[in-house]
Amino acid sequence: MAQQEDVFKKIVSHCKEYGFVFPSSDIYDGLGAVYDYGQNGVELKNNIKQYWWQSMVLLHENIVGIDAAIFMHPTTWKASGHVDAFNDPLIDNRDSKKRYRADVLIEEQMAKYEDKIQKEIEKAQKRFGDAFDEAQFRATNQRVLENQAKYDNLHHRYQEVMNAPGGIDLEGMKQIILDEEIVCPISGTRNWTDVRQFNLMFKTEMGSTADGASTIYLRPETAQGIFVNYLNVQKTGRMKLPFGIAQIGKAFRNEIVARQFIFRMREFEQMEMQFFIQPGTELDWFEKWKQFRMKWHQNLGFGAENYRFHDHDKLAHYANAATDIEFHMPFGFKEVEGIHSRTNFDLSQHAKYSGKKIEYFDPETNESYTPYVIETSIGVDRMFLSIMCHSYEEQLLPDGQTRTVLHLPAALAPVKLAVFPLTKKDGMPEKAQEIINELRFHFNCKYEEKDQIGKRYRRMDAIGCPYCVTVDQQTMEDNTVTLRDRDTMEQRRVAISDLRSIIEDEVSITSLLKKLL
Secondary structure (H helix, E strand, C coil), X not given: CHHHHHHHHHHHHHHHHCCCEEECCHHHCCCCXXXXXXXXXXXXXXXXXXXXXXXXXXXXXXXXXXCCCCECCCHHHHHHXXXXXXXXEEEEECCCCCEEEHHHHHHHHHHHHHHHHHHHHHHHHHHHHHHCCHHHHHHHCHHHHHHHHHHHHHHHHHHHHHCCCCCCCHHHHHHHHHHCCCCCCCCCCCCECCCEEEECCCEEEECCCCCCCEEEEECCXXXXXXXXXXXXXXXXXXXXXXXXXXXXXXXXXXCCCCCCHHHXXXXXXXXXXXXXXXXXXXXXXXXXXXXXXXXXXXXXXXXXXXXXXXXXXXXXXXXXXXXXXEEEECCEEEEEEEEEXXXXXXXXXHHHHHCCCCCEEECCCCEEECCEEEXXXXXXXXXXXXXXXXXXXXXXXXXXXXXXXXXXXXXCCCCCEEEEECCCCCCHHHHHHHHHHXXXXXXXEEECCCCCHHHHHHHHHHCCCCEEEEECHHXXXXXXXXXXXXXXXXXXXEEHHHHHHHHHHHHCXXXXXXXXX
């Protein structure tokens, strides 16, 4: 685990050094859990968003997009339940003065039991080789059984407190923390306060004077902007069920325990799609969207073993099914996307609070009803982090040197092609610029002439640029260049006229989309 933490620190450092992510207001020593995307980060982020948007809107004839405002009528958040119930259970350690999410402390304790079980299994696998029977080992090994019993007991108690009548049992949650002897990671003590609820919405005021101003909120999610526009989109687009509305936008949560770099932030971006369906079909659609969304993630080539579904123990009061897609980060499997069957809760609540009739007239059944909803919700920033974590490698080369390389999917890379003149004379810089002028309309190109070619390659490896082209003396004679591949470092001679056809399909979002069909 310590080694993984070191890798994560290197990734955070790499993000700043190479223009991916900066602390916000960096010259003023930053602002807690708020980050800015640099020149390479914004390109990668935009490519992630384009991949998601096109996979939803371009590939599905029955999904359209909107861009709703961040400020919404305050009754929106009353109707959605955020005013009364958008809380985190928090607990303070009196010695370190640090605040934690109580539910996360308990979940981390469960993960420790799982890790202990997994280590025993891995040791046994090495010992017994091909003859190893995991099912039998789990059923008979004493240490595995002990840890499984501890996990099961904790899991059962956790479910009870999270699903207690009238909301989370805060006293029960603290008792679990005491019984499990969970210590503060900073102070190492168990000197805990009571667990309290904390609302995560940012408040502000709209209006010119304090007396005349009304309290409004920065939206904590983008979904409600879709729900309140359901009628507008359905009528103007003449949409028939099933259909979806997609949106990419900023959301804001006053996270008290913001940590792990851009994994949990106070200002973040979401890519959400709400899919409106006929009641009774929701569980079928839930399964279909689960599979499609997992395929979208695995399509990036990071290996199926790095993803898993995690079904929710505690369902939100409005949901009848919920799962997360988790990705294997350096700090464990963590959620990058949620898929939820939200029933008709949101539309019904907005109908109730607005006094408007929010229904769908079904011409096939000749009846009106409130549609059910399947939601797919993915954090752009978490997606960005998962891609950076998987792509980062410190590679030992045959000559004993080390290179730092980002094996980014070519279609998502910030820069697709770097063009280098071998020297700054003999017409080579002009020739290199000619190549860029021709190809810049098709993908993002970068010109580099500073330092030796080897150093230029290393800089491009570090930002994940998949291809580099070198213009040399032979180029001036026969219009061929050296094309270098980032991952293999192989070089080959190709005609300048062939560059676009060789590179474009590899680096286009279209190449990813075709694999989804």
